[in-house]
Amino acid sequence: MADVELTVDADVCEANAVCVGIAPELFALDDEDALQILEVRPQHDMLERARQAVDSCPKRALRLRQSPP
Numbered sequence: 001m002a003d004v005e006l007t008v009d010a011d012v013c014e015a016n017a018v019c020v021g022i023a024p025e026l027f028a029l030d031d032e033d034a035l036q037i038l039e040v041r042p043q044h045d046m047l048e049r050a051r052q053a054v055d056s057c058p059k060r061a062l063r064l065r066q067s068p069p
């Protein structure tokens with residue numbers, strides 16, 4: 001299975017930490033309240049929660065897409 005890549009649109013993210021609450025293994029807010037993606041290419045066992053976080057972001061700032069080879 002091809003890798004998938006998690007990305008955040010920093011211009012849209014409002015740092016409300018909804019995604020951090022759903023998947024703290026994948027997301028964190030830094031000292032300046034900027035969202036950091038801890039696992040840009042989540043492994044298979046984290047994919048379901050990655051999708052849940054993407055779907056739950058109230059700003060639709062997260063994307064999960066096929067990563068380039």
Ligand code: SF4
Pocket residue numbers: 008012013014015016017018019020035056057058059060061062
């Ligand atoms: S849920 Fe969306 S808006 Fe909130 S911190 Fe995560 S990416 Fe940003």
